Amino acid sequence: MNMTTPNATMKQNSAPIVSPGNGSPMGGALSIKNLTKIYDPEGVNVCAVDDCSMEIAAGEVCMIVGPSGCGKTTLLNAIAGFHSITSGEIRLDGDLLCGPGKPKAEQGADRMVVFQNGALFPWKTLAENVAYGPIVQKRMSKSEANDKAEHMLAEAGIGEFCSKYPGEVSSGMARRAEIVRALINEPKVLLLDEPYRAMDALTKSIMHESLLETYDRTKVTIFFITHDLEEAIFLGDKVHIVTTRPCSLKKTVDVNIPRPRTYESLSSEEFRTLMEEVNEAVHEEAVKAFQAGERELA
Amino acid sequence: MASTAQSENKTDTNGRVMTAPTGFALVWYRIKESLTTPRPYLMLLGILMWLFLYWLLCEGLRLDRFDKIPGPIAVAKEWFSPTPFQGISLFTEDYYNNIYVSCRRILIAFGLATGIGVPLGLFMGWSKKFKDYTFPILEILRPIPILAWVPLAILMFPGFEAPVIFLATLASLFVTTLNTMLGVQSIDESYFRAAGCLGSSNWDIFKNVVVPGALPYVFTGLQISIGVAWFSLVAAEMVSGDHGLGYLIVDSYMNNVTVPMVIGMITLGFVGWFTSVLVRIVGNWLMQWHVKALAQQGR
Ligand SMILES: Nc1ncnc2c1ncn2[C@@H]1O[C@H](COP(=O)(O)OP(=O)(O)O)[C@@H](O)[C@H]1O
Ligand SMILES: [Mg+2]
Numbered sequence A: 001m002n003m004t005t006p007n008a009t010m011k012q013n014s015a016p017i018v019s020p021g022n023g024s025p026m027g028g029a030l031s032i033k034n035l036t037k038i039y040d041p042e043g044v045n046v047c048a049v050d051d052c053s054m055e056i057a058a059g060e061v062c063m064i065v066g067p068s069g070c071g072k073t074t075l076l077n078a079i080a081g082f083h084s085i086t087s088g089e090i091r092l093d094g095d096l097l098c099g100p101g102k103p104k105a106e107q108g109a110d111r112m113v114v115f116q117n118g119a120l121f122p123w124k125t126l127a128e129n130v131a132y133g134p135i136v137q138k139r140m141s142k143s144e145a146n147d148k149a150e151h152m153l154a155e156a157g158i159g160e161f162c163s164k165y166p167g168e169v170s171s172g173m174a175r176r177a178e179i180v181r182a183l184i185n186e187p188k189v190l191l192l193d194e195p196y197r198a199m200d201a202l203t204k205s206i207m208h209e210s211l212l213e214t215y216d217r218t219k220v221t222i223f224f225i226t227h228d229l230e231e232a233i234f235l236g237d238k239v240h241i242v243t244t245r246p247c248s249l250k251k252t253v254d255v256n257i258p259r260p261r262t263y264e265s266l267s268s269e270e271f272r273t274l275m276e277e278v279n280e281a282v283h284e285e286a287v288k289a290f291q292a293g294e295r296e297l298a
Numbered sequence B: 001m002a003s004t005a006q007s008e009n010k011t012d013t014n015g016r017v018m019t020a021p022t023g024f025a026l027v028w029y030r031i032k033e034s035l036t037t038p039r040p041y042l043m044l045l046g047i048l049m050w051l052f053l054y055w056l057l058c059e060g061l062r063l064d065r066f067d068k069i070p071g072p073i074a075v076a077k078e079w080f081s082p083t084p085f086q087g088i089s090l091f092t093e094d095y096y097n098n099i100y101v102s103c104r105r106i107l108i109a110f111g112l113a114t115g116i117g118v119p120l121g122l123f124m125g126w127s128k129k130f131k132d133y134t135f136p137i138l139e140i141l142r143p144i145p146i147l148a149w150v151p152l153a154i155l156m157f158p159g160f161e162a163p164v165i166f167l168a169t170l171a172s173l174f175v176t177t178l179n180t181m182l183g184v185q186s187i188d189e190s191y192f193r194a195a196g197c198l199g200s201s202n203w204d205i206f207k208n209v210v211v212p213g214a215l216p217y218v219f220t221g222l223q224i225s226i227g228v229a230w231f232s233l234v235a236a237e238m239v240s241g242d243h244g245l246g247y248l249i250v251d252s253y254m255n256n257v258t259v260p261m262v263i264g265m266i267t268l269g270f271v272g273w274f275t276s277v278l279v280r281i282v283g284n285w286l287m288q289w290h291v292k293a294l295a296q297q298g299r
Helices: A072-080 A126-136 A142-155 A171-183 A201-218 A229-235 A263-267 A269-292 B023-035 B039-060 B072-079 B093-126 B128-141 B146-156 B161-185 B189-197 B202-240 B245-254 B258-286 B288-296
Strands: A030-039 A046-056 A061-065 A087-092 A095-098 A111-114 A189-193 A221-226 A238-242 A249-254 B009-011 B017-019
Touching: A030 A072, A046 A072, A046 A087, A046 A238, A046 A249, A061 A229, A072 A111, A072 A189, A072 A221, A111 A171, A111 B189, A126 A142, A126 A171, A126 B202, A142 A171, A171 A189, A171 A201, A201 A229, A221 A229, A229 A263, A229 A269, A238 A269, A249 A269, A263 A269, B023 B039, B039 B072, B072 B258, B093 B128, B093 B161, B093 B202, B093 B245, B093 B258, B128 B161, B146 B161, B146 B202, B161 B202, B189 B202, B202 B245, B202 B258, B245 B258, B258 B288
Parallel strands: A061 A221, A061 A238, A111 A189, A189 A221
Antiparallel strands: A030 A046, A030 A087, A087 A095, A238 A249, B009 B017
């Protein structure tokens, strides 16, 4: 289960590692090839992902943008190992996660998920939530894990809420704690599924700053699903626009705004051009999705 | 979503922490607060009105059919009398003995039902296979009214004590098991997924997700189940008992002493209410996170 040791990350068999120089020392290159996922509830085939391929370099912030119900969560679930795939393959740093002969990836702490609706355990305090991973993986003793958890929560600016339950803090804080809970396991990839979608614009901007700050510190690969275009460009190195269901890659937009980014970059000319480019591609898909009456399952 | 301003540590504009009361101070604060609202006075008025109606029917107007029923004054006089005419009052040993016997039976029955029902329900909710084995039988046995079990209970168990306890256990077992199972099934799938991501073993998931996640339902179930336990205990005591509050009620009726009958009934009301509050207190104590989350929503 514990794949965060450095020698495991050095195995680079066949996966093409794109954009060297940006590579994270921890690895985390994801390669998705011809992925197809067909749901089969009660004999009715629902094709959620069809022949989707994308390459995500180690240490890259990769934003997935597409209309609701198009299959983004399905894609993420396949990477995380929550469900099996129908065909195609997914590799992490060249190692096969799932593919021919292995339909379902094993869940592991190298790919940590931050869920669409939040999944901090409501019966554990924030510190207990964060300390949980290292304890069950037997990587740290209870007291070590607790110290580390408190330290990391303090680093994320929510140290004084360590002993609060998730139900007692604001959704923004809970979200931040959830990201800390993921990061304490030193994952190669952080998978986020529309983590800020229920938040107001002001809270969102605070969350963005803190995520960027975290990223600059850890350089973990980020796979981030959203349908907020501004968010996608502001945070991402690359924006992958996917088609409406069945999901496949429609267009990739490179974001070359230098880091560290601040909110001033939102008003730059460069940002506006990118916004238009992404918007055009997404809008087309959104219209198709709307006309097909797509709905997501969550 | 409640605002964070309601959280326990309020910070004023200068950054000083103003700590909100907790524990007994909080209870005292709530009592003081509630005295400024009409609620406690209305409750008191409500009780007095019902008592008055009771008195009016039985002792004030002495309506036909009500004249055989002891009124509130007769009951109160007897209940608080050191020398009761009809044998039962706060000062007789017999009264406490009956309460003690019933409570002991409930304690055993409820303890057994909880000890068996909660693990059973947890496994049924957690493992599809285990549910397939057990659920059909449970669903067929559950609708059988508890009184229909009386003859079988008497045949199966010797003496007075065991059949009565068996009946109360059985009734509350069904409720506890079913609620616990529903509790596990109500847990959001993403908690299981999160636990899986974080590297949990099956046993870790059971301890850290299944058990705490089902707890709110378990305790809702236990509150119902203790009520059901009392219900079936008294029924069993009336049919085949020896001592206990149910026995007191039916025995008084047979001997034409109606005041102890009413005293037994009211006592049952109080004792039953008390046990159910006890279950709620234990539940809240075990589920601080739940209580605090509800408090944030103003409940
Ligand atoms: N477990 C499932 N069984 C059947 N269909 C599903 C399931 N999960 C998702 N779907 C369908 O797959 C499609 C994509 O869903 P999803 O991946 O949740 O979309 P989104 O891009 O909004 O995250 C939707 O049409 C949805 O109804
Ligand atoms: Mg989704």
